[in-house]
Amino acid sequence: MPEVKLQRDEVMALLEELGAELAAREIDSPVQVIVFGGVYMLMQIGNRLSTHDVDIVPLAGSSDPQQETKRQKIFKQASNAVASRHGLPRNWINNDGALFVEEIIQKSELVRWKTFQMLEIWLPELACMLALKLTAFRPLQDLDDTLHLCQALNVTTAEEAQAIxxxxxxxxxxxxNLVDETLMDLFG
Structure with a gap:
């Protein structure tokens, strides 16, 4: 399958369709997810033209483990249905990084960004996104995002980045994750 490049309008349309798909499946309350990574940069910072996927951390919608498992299954079925209709890979909605970022994102103030019928999208604060990018730093993939986040937050020194x-x-x-080396590379 060729590499996917989702532009802003495409992401918005896909999320709208996913929310409608969830509503059609008669889910009892909106599925809540936190977006981060490339889609965050695309939608909030605007420094890129596309993203390969929509990175998410699911938020628990039920304290009952059985009910939560059912909700997760419905969400996966709905996202697969959207993928199938558009010729996208199954991981266009990607929660692979959720285990890594969940502990970090839990320390962030979350803001509800958009609601698409039965899908609520939440965002971490900018400083949290910078911390994520610095921790998982891959020079070729993350440099531009990291520099744009530093600029948005007026972070100009390694000490300021370290405090975040x-x-x-x-x-x-x-x-x-050798963050001290990343800070040296970025700030000298």
Whole structure:
């Protein structure tokens, strides 16, 4: 399958369709997800023209584990139905990074961004996104995003970036991900 490049309008239309698909499946309350990564940069910062997928962290909609499992299954079926109609890979909605970012995002203030029928999209704050980008830094993929986030937050020194990291990311994770080297590369 060729590489997917979803532009802003396409992402919006797909999310709208996913919300409608969830409504058609008679889910009892909106599915809530946090978006991050490339789609966040595309939609909130505007520094890129497209993204390969929609990175999400699902928010629990039920305290009952059985009910939550059912909701997750319905969500996956709905996203697969949208993928099938548009010739997209099944992972166009991607929660692969959820385990990595969930602990970091939980420290962020979340803002409800958009509601598409039975789909609610939440966003972490800008500083949290910078902490995520610095922690998972891949020079070829993340440099432009990281620089744009620094600019949006007026972060101009390694010390300012470190203060943001310390607010969200455990020291052991920073060490494992060689964040000090990333800060040296970015800020000299």
């Amino acid at each position: 990291l310390d607010r969200y990311v455990p020291a052991s994770w920073q060490e494992e």
